[in-house]
Amino acid sequence: MSEAASAHGKGIDELILYVHLLMGALFVGWVGYFLFVMFRFNRSANPKADYVGARSHASTYLEIGVAVVEGVLLIGLAIPLWARAVDNPPGPAEKPVELQVMAQQFAWAAHFPGTDGKWGKQDTKFADRGNPFGLDTADADAKDDISVVTEAFLLPVNRPVIAKISSMDVIHCFKSPAMRVTQDAIPGLSIPVHFTPTKVGDYSITCAQLCGNGHASMKGVFKVVSQDDFDKWYAEKSKAGGAGGSFE
Amino acid sequence: MSQHSASPAASHGGDDHDHDIAAHVRTYLIIFGALLVGTVLTVAMYYVDFSSMALTVAVALFIASIKAFLVAGYFMHLLSEKKLVYGVLILSAIFFTSLMALTLWGTGDLPKNSDTKTLYVP
Amino acid sequence: MQTSASHAHTSATTDTSHGHAHHEPGFFGKYIFSTDHKVIGIQYGVSSLLFLLFGFFLILAMRYQLAKPGSPIPLVGPLLEKILGEEMAKGGIMGGDLYNSFGAMHGTIMVFLAIVPVLFGAFGNYVTPLQIGAPDMAFPRLNMASFHCYFLGGVVMFASFFTPGGAARSGWTSYSPLASVTDLVNRFDGQTYWLIGMVLLITSSLLGSVNFIATIIQLRCRGMSWMRMPFFVWAQFVTGFLLLLAFPPLEAAGLMQLMDNLFGSSFFLPQGLVVNGNALPVSGGGSPLLWQHLFWFLGHPEVYVLILPAIGIVAEVISNNIRKPLWGYRSMVYSAMSIGFLSFIVWAHHMYLTGMGTKVATFFQTTTMMISIPSVIILTALFISLWGGSIRFNSASLFALSFLPMFGIGGLTGLPLGFNASDIFLHDSYYVIGHFHYVVAPGTMFAVFAGIYYWFPKITGRHMNELLGKLHWAGSIFFMNCVFAPMFIQGFKGMSRRMSDGGTTYFGKDVGVGADPGVLGLNNMILWCAVGLGIAQIPFIINFFSSIFVGRRATSDNPWQATTLDWATPTPPPHGNFLQEPVVYRGPYEYSVPGAKTDFSPQGDKN
Amino acid sequence: MEIPYTYKARPDTGLYNAKVGIWLFLASEIMLFGALFSAYILLRVSAPAGFWPETALAWPRGLLNIPIGTFNTAVLITSSVTVVLAWASLKMNNFAKFRVYMVITVACALAFLGIKSFEYNDKFSHYVVRLKDGKALTGHIEVNGKHPGFWNFNDQWSVAKLAEQKIDKIKVELDPLRDSHGHVKHGAHHESREISVSDIVSLGSYTPATHPFFAVYFLITALHGLHVLGGALVLGYFAFPGAKMWKSNPEQFINRIEVGGLFWHFVDLVWIFLFPVVYLL
């Protein structure tokens, strides 16, 4: 596993580690036992089987033990981590960067409200491949909106991001392994995910849901950059404005 | 273990006697009447304006359930059926309920601030 | 009840002893329209093994594409181009569409046409009535109809490869809207075939499961109380209920998707879809998640349909080859029941990342953890059973014993997927592929092999060759692990499943942080190990066919000195199975009973 | 060995094989129709508002013919009681009466199907016409003086076909207005309007493609109709060719009638829920 590049990623990695420790312990224990039994109780070593077999209750304790550890991991780690992931979005005080992400066969697009901080008017009837967000270009609020189709978009480092994931055709899946973020992009639903990138770099968005013959090549890229670089890019793009780009 | 074949002539089965069956027939006819009345009630309910939709649904399903109970209980003899049949039906009732309830719950309980109208439905 | 050894009748005597109402059926009556559970079992067995092989060839072609994306498949590539058309395999190169349709059909064929039919249809049909001392299934004609539906379903699925546009290519899960919009030109496309095929297969399973449950409830012979039933029968019983109650919702969903595809309805299509830049001309108003709920409502119980009968076979083979009773038989039975019950309420763990609130997610991951406990209990019971045994190693028991750690690995890797927080990272990665193949491939397939080696003498009167069998075992276990273990590594590296380019886009040269091109190298290794796995099956296929004719003759009706009733019949069992009504006096696994003359006390022997 | 308990009850379960079988089958049918009802509820509660043109509701109400539906309900209930009476007649050793009741049952089944197909046809000739100004009209339409029965079944949303045939106006005989409960508004009357094709966004008859309501309606009722048909065939078989068994094995014959009846009652049960759900709610 590559190192997590987001604030909450560590928690997820820890959970994965602990579960694998449990699994490892069970695996090593049982394989050891199994091999021992194969030698100790094969036909030549033990020609006459014992009707009763094992008399100890160790296995019961073992089963209870497994149940308890699972319970601890569940209540101690998994449930709180999930709650953090889907509830508790960062409030205005934390100045999150907000964007909409739109999937289509076979590309990603991102939409920022622009320097005015207001989303432009959107309607399906304007939507097409080059304008996946259906921005109404006549709308005043839409003039400075940023809409990047297929090319990379930027995110500032160490600032919370709220991305609303949706799709215009079939189900895709917004997955950034390094950010430890995965969310299906489902047409008809717009679902927010939030995370805080902690490392500068280029990250790929994997489409993790089969979406057609171009599924494998549906790669998106976003760059995590410093706040300054982000602001510069944001202002520039905002000035250019418009519904976005062409779709190749 | 295997069934000895009964003499074909006079055998009309189990432990029911003719007058039992005659009594059953009377019950069937009463139930028939009740079902018709239930149908009329259901339709009448449509023309009554209950203030809330929930109430309308509740009333309609209540009447339907009673009718269903009558059909299942008497026509299908479920009231005097064997334990095994109850077991099977209880299982399917549980799973049916969980299918319905969990699906509704699952599609209703979304992450915070989710939007079910897509981004750009007017 | 006589002892089994005295049963070495030829089938001729049986026929006369039984001949009153029967007239000799002709070829069709005997092999195609037979109502005898044993013939139907064999029909199921042969067809499903052929489908297993076919499913393997599909994946082999895919693995080649994964290892060497964009290069023509040797030998078969040009053939594919010729048969399936240029748009599917131009120049013998597997395109994205072809990859997807092979992937979808691999999953569908393996699950619905190979493993379930072989476990439930073949072994279930052949062995269950024998083990409970019944002359046949409760509804023999329904049984035949079940096979015919299955066969027809298989034919439809197979035919779908040759429709314009090719077979279904939306994964075995057929998620809408993809399933409805992949082919906007042909209404009657591969997906439609898939749905019709599924409706037939579901009908077949429903007929089968009604029959199995009724048979087990009604036709147990005298003395065969519930707790004297072999575990295999219990497994079939629970499996029957899973099929009976979980399949109908998928049938409903299938009909809905069929309406979407054929009549333009919008059960699973929301409003405002824009496909290819054009608004999709449908009313909308449907819910894509509804399909997923209905699919996984079946989908999860289905995986226990795959594993429970497999555990049943393993339990039979193991207890016979360790010569002692199963440890904790009762708790195994109760665990199987709890698994069956719980498997209906865990399905949404396949949907964690569709956008799930905290409450629902908590519910489903809690039930998922709960269901792992009975699995742990069953596996633990089987492991503990080995203690104090006198273990014989033959082809059957080698496969059965190897099942345990293989299922263990598969089951254990289910746990990190079951916690939704860790599933965020692992979802839809090769880790998932690794997880479930460990349960379904080395898992169920090893159980199938164990069962074949074990019951072969009962069915044919001859043993399979041990040397070839052991060769088959060694090759299978080695290559199985080499195929599937690297997938966990790939999963950890973030490699996604269903990638027709083997991940080149993400792990090629200029990629983002954390991409490790090493995973692409593993694809090569997996390819050659998969080829090796295929080669390892050759001894089995040779063994299988040659042993029917030249295998060592079974010396008695009970060559393994087993206790269950299936070995108390003549070999092969005649129509009607038993010469006398069997009576059962004891539990199913009375091996090495202290004070008994032999180390096995058959259920049907009075003393 | 012969298969035991084909018509005698097994002592410990108290049931004969076919009865176990039919109840298991009905359990799976509960799941089948249960899933469809679940789908109905889910689609209905999540339907976007304003989606159905006639009312402010997202979901159409009161579009089906209630008197006919009520009558059909009565027909099905009648058949349900006659089938149980048929069984009782056999129990009382009265074969002639059995046959009469069975014939009534099958006749009811056929009547039900006939009425249903009439209803289907009526729906196929009703249209919803969506206009460019965002409004929508429902009713029968007249194109070139003809009332089309079916318009393009699959491809609802194409107005191109009209344009192709150089039709520039169609007449819509409007349905009476309804309130938000789906009740026809007081004093509402039929009105007919000319619409020019260039104002139309889309038009299509009441088919599964029009709205999820119709999709669910047609799917469930068609599936139910198939069950009625299947039941009618089987019961018809029992009434005539299959009745030979009454001579050879009366006990098993009575059992068969009971099993057939159980299936038939189940079909009735489904309708008992289906009727209020799709016609009234």
Ligand code: HEA
């Ligand atoms: C037979 C099939 C089978 C079985 C038995 C299981 C068993 C389990 N599965 Fe698996 N699963 C599948 C088949 C199966 N699964 C398939 C086909 C998919 C993918 C579908 C798709 O998307 O296409 C899948 C996917 C899947 C997911 C979704 C992943 C995702 O898409 O993100 C999840 C998540 O919870 C999961 C969990 C589990 C769990 C918790 C179990 C538990 O029941 C496991 C319990 C077992 C144990 C805990 C083992 C105990 C072992 C020991 C005590 C001893 C160990 C000893 C040694 C190793 C020597 N499975």
Ligand code: HEA
């Ligand atoms: C029961 C189910 C089952 C089984 C047994 C298998 C078996 C195998 N599977 Fe499959 N697989 C699935 C179910 C199964 N799979 C599913 C559900 C998916 C998901 C599909 C999707 O994405 O939608 C999948 C996907 C899947 C993928 C991922 C594809 C992708 O995501 O792009 C891969 C990749 O390697 C793979 C590989 C294999 C391999 C190498 C085997 C091997 O183990 C196969 C070994 C088989 C043999 C070697 C044949 C032996 C033949 C005989 C013994 C016949 C003898 C004949 C006679 C005697 C007549 N499978």
Ligand code: CUA
């Ligand atoms: Cu988009 Cu896969």
Ligand SMILES: [Cu+2]
């Ligand atoms: Cu599952």
